[in-house]
Amino acid sequence: MFNDTREFIEALRLSGDLLQIDEEVSWDLELGAISRLACEKDGPALLFRRITDYIEDVSVFVNPMATWRRVATAFGLSPSSSIKEIYREYEKREGRLIPPVTVNQGPCKEVVQLGSKVDLFDLPAPMLHEGDGGRYLGTWDLVVSCDLETQWVNWGMYRFMIYDSTHLTGFPRPTSHLGKVFKDYYEPRGKPMPIAIVIGADPLSHFAASATYQLGGDEASFAGGLRGAPVELVRCETSDLLVPAHSEIVIEGEVLPDRVGLEGPYGEYPGYRTGEMGNGILFRALAITHRQNPIFTVDATGYKDDSSTITAMSGALAIKRRLERHGVPVIDVYMPPEGAVHMVVIAVEFGGKEIARKILNTLTSRRALISKILMVDGDVELFDMGQVLHAFSTKCHPAHGVHVVHYENRANTLTPCYSQAERAAQSGATMLFDCTWPGEWSREWEVPVKATFDTIFGESVRRKVLDRWRSYGFNE
Amino acid sequence: MASMSEPKIWETFLRRPSDLQEGVEIPLALRDLNPGRKKYQIRHVVAIVSRKADRLPGMDRLQVRTTVGVLLPEPWHIKIVRDLPIEVPGQPYRDFFESLRTAANANID
Numbered sequence: 001m002f003n004d005t006r007e008f009i010e011a012l013r014l015s016g017d018l019l020q021i022d023e024e025v026s027w028d029l030e031l032g033a034i035s036r037l038a039c040e041k042d043g044p045a046l047l048f049r050r051i052t053d054y055i056e057d058v059s060v061f062v063n064p065m066a067t068w069r070r071v072a073t074a075f076g077l078s079p080s081s082s083i084k085e086i087y088r089e090y091e092k093r094e095g096r097l098i099p100p101v102t103v104n105q106g107p108c109k110e111v112v113q114l115g116s117k118v119d120l121f122d123l124p125a126p127m128l129h130e131g132d133g134g135r136y137l138g139t140w141d142l143v144v145s146c147d148l149e150t151q152w153v154n155w156g157m158y159r160f161m162i163y164d165s166t167h168l169t170g171f172p173r174p175t176s177h178l179g180k181v182f183k184d185y186y187e188p189r190g191k192p193m194p195i196a197i198v199i200g201a202d203p204l205s206h207f208a209a210s211a212t213y214q215l216g217g218d219e220a221s222f223a224g225g226l227r228g229a230p231v232e233l234v235r236c237e238t239s240d241l242l243v244p245a246h247s248e249i250v251i252e253g254e255v256l257p258d259r260v261g262l263e264g265p266y267g268e269y270p271g272y273r274t275g276e277m278g279n280g281i282l283f284r285a286l287a288i289t290h291r292q293n294p295i296f297t298v299d300a301t302g303y304k305d306d307s308s309t310i311t312a313m314s315g316a317l318a319i320k321r322r323l324e325r326h327g328v329p330v331i332d333v334y335m336p337p338e339g340a341v342h343m344v345v346i347a348v349e350f351g352g353k354e355i356a357r358k359i360l361n362t363l364t365s366r367r368a369l370i371s372k373i374l375m376v377d378g379d380v381e382l383f384d385m386g387q388v389l390h391a392f393s394t395k396c397h398p399a400h401g402v403h404v405v406h407y408e409n410r411a412n413t414l415t416p417c418y419s420q421a422e423r424a425a426q427s428g429a430t431m432l433f434d435c436t437w438p439g440e441w442s443r444e445w446e447v448p449v450k451a452t453f454d455t456i457f458g459e460s461v462r463r464k465v466l467d468r469w470r471s472y473g474f475n476e
Numbered sequence: 477m478a479s480m481s482e483p484k485i486w487e488t489f490l491r492r493p494s495d496l497q498e499g500v501e502i503p504l505a506l507r508d509l510n511p512g513r514k515k516y517q518i519r520h521v522v523a524i525v526s527r528k529a530d531r532l533p534g535m536d537r538l539q540v541r542t543t544v545g546v547l548l549p550e551p552w553h554i555k556i557v558r559d560l561p562i563e564v565p566g567q568p569y570r571d572f573f574e575s576l577r578t579a580a581n582a583n584i585d
Contacts, residue, residue, distance in 0.1 A: 028515065053513045121513045131545025133489060134507065134516050163518045164562055174569050187568060260566035260575050262489065262505045262518065265545045275543040277489060278572035282563060420543070 001076060001227045004246035005200040005295055009061060012045050015079045017069050019044045026052040032128035035062040035300030042067055054124040062298045064140060064203060066306045074203040084383045091317055098224030106234040106245025113288045119165045120285055124296050129267040134161040140297040142198040142209040144241045147181040154178060155219035157210040161263055169263035171280040175367035175410055182255055192254035194239035200248025200297040205231055211314030238286040248294040252287040270340045271303035272416040276423055308337035319344060326362045328355060334382035343372040345382050351375050351436025360405040364430050369412045373432040391435040401434040485509040486554060487539040498526055501557055503580035520560035522580050526553045
C-alpha cells in the first residue's frame with residue numbers, strides 16, 4: 001500500500017499510467033489546458049517537472065485517479081480490473097476501520113514557514129481554466145477540521161482560491177461537512193475555525209477525504225481501512241489538528257467567522273463554470289510546511305475529472321447503504337463517470353411508485369447532490385450503460401414513470417441547469433425515471449418478453465447455437 | 477524595463493453590467509494581471525472607472541469578466557482612489573459585493 005504520493009507516482013510510472021513532462025510549462029493556463037485535454041482523452045496522470053516561475057522548487061502531479069486504471073492501482077488491484085471489480089473491492093473495504101497513529105515527526109515538516117515567512121504564491125497553484133476567478137489549490141487536497149462541540153474530526157476535499165500572500169477564499173458548500181460545522185459551531189460563536197489544507201497525501205487518504213461518508217464519520221480510520229494500514233498523523237504547528245505525516249504540503253490557518261472575500265467563478269466537476277461567485281468563506285494562512293522539493297497535486301476539474309471515478313464510486317456505495325437502511329429493495333447502485341456525479345442508476349428487486357418516492361425522499365432529505373435517478377430492474381447490468389439506456393428508453397412510461405421532488409436550502413449549488421436565483425436559494429429538484437415493469441402486470445400475460453439471445457430463446461436452442469458458433473464461421 | 481508610469485492591467489468580475497457606474501467612486505475587487513509569481517493577486521479598492529481613456533489622467537486598464545467568467549470585449553479604464561482592507565467585514569456565505577459596498581461606505585465615514 002502506498003504511504004505517499006511519491007510511491008503512487010512510481011507505481012503509475014511502472015504500469016504506463018504516468019507521463020512525465022520535463023519541458024518547461026507555464027502554471028498560467030498552459031498546465032491546465034494540457035491536463036484538461038489529457039483528462040478528456042482518458043490519458044495518463046501527468047507529472048510536470050519544470051513550472052515557469054518555480055523551476056527549481058517544485059513539481060506538479062495532475063489527475064491522480066481520473067481513470068479506472070489509476071483507481072485500481074491506488075487500491076492495489078491490477079490496472080486492468082473492471083469497474084465492477086473495483087466497486088466490489090471498495091465495497092469489501094469500506095466498512096473496515098483502522099484508526100490512525102500519531103507520530104512526532106514526518107516528511108511534511110522538512111520545511112516549516114511561519115508568520116511573515118508564509119507566502120501562498122510560493123506554491124505553483126495553476127490558473128486552470130481561462131476565466132476562473134483565480135489560481136486554485138485544493139483541487140486534490142484533504143482538508144482537516146474539527147467540530148469542537150463533538151470533537152468530530154472531518155476530512156474533506158474542498159477547493160481554495162489564492163487571494164493574496166496569506167489569504168485564500170473557498171466554497172465548501174454550506175451543506176458540506178466542513179460548511180455545516182463552520183455554520184453550526186464556529187460562525188455563531190464568532191470563533192475562527194482552524195483547518196489544515198493537506199496537499200499530496202497518499203492516494204487512499206485523498207479518496208477517503210473526497211468520498212461520500214456519513215456525518216460524524218472518521219475519515220482517517222476509513223482511510224486506514226481502505227489502505228489496510230493506519231495512516232500516520234503528525235500535529236500541526238499552529239493548532240491541535242493532525243495531518244498525514246507523509247504529505248507533500250500542509251497549509252495551516254483559520255476560516256474567519258466575520259470576514260469575507262470574493263470566490264469564484266470556477267470550472268467545476270459538473271463540467272461547467274456556473275455563476276456561483278462571492279458567496280464563500282475567507283481563510284487566513286498561518287503556516288506552510290512541506291517536504292523538500294514538494295510535489296503539488298492538482299485535479300484538472302471539469303468533464304470526467306477525478307470525481308467521475310472516485311466520488312462517483314463512493315457516492316454510489318453510500319447511496320446503496322442508505323437505501324438499504326431505509327428499506328428499499330436495492331440490489332446495486334452505479335454512478336456512470338459521464339454523469340458528473342449528478343446521475344445514478346439503481347437496480348431494485350421491484351419498483352413502482354411507492355419505491356420511487358422512498359428513494360427520492362431518502363436521497364434528498366439532508367442535501368441533494370443527485371438530480372437524475374434511473375431505477376431499473378435487477379436483470380439490467382448496471383455497469384453497461386447500453387443496457388441502462390435501453391431500459392430507460394423502452395420501460396420508462398413517459399407519463400406515469402417520471403417522479404419529481406422539489407426542495408429548498410439543500411440543492412447542489414453547482415448543478416449547471418439551475419438559475420442563478422435557484423442557486424442562491426439552494427433550491428432545486430430531483431427526478432426519478434422508473435424503468436421497471438409495473439408490479440401489477442402479470443408476468444405471464446402482460447410483461448413484454450425481452451428480445452435478446454439470453455431471454456427470448458430456450459436453453460436447448462441457445463446451447464445448440466453456442467456449441468456450433470465457430471462452425472457457422474464466426475471467429476468468436 | 478517598464479516605466480514607473482506605465483499603466484497596469486487589472487481585471488474585475490461583475491454580477492451585472494450596471495455594477496460598473498462611470499464617473500463615481502465605486503468599490504471593486506481587482507486582480508492584478510501583470511506577469512510573475514503574484515499574477516492574479518486580489519486587491520480591494522474604491523475606484524473611478526470610465527469607458528474612455530482620456531477622461532481619467534493616469535488611469536490603468538480594466539478588463540471586465542461576467543459572473544460565469546466571460547471576458548467582455550471592450551476594456552474599461554480605472555483610477556484607483558483608495559484601498560480597502562483585504563479582510564472585508566461580512567457574513568460568510570452571504571453576498572461579498574454587499575459587504576464590500578458597506579466597507580467602502582464605512583471607510584468614507
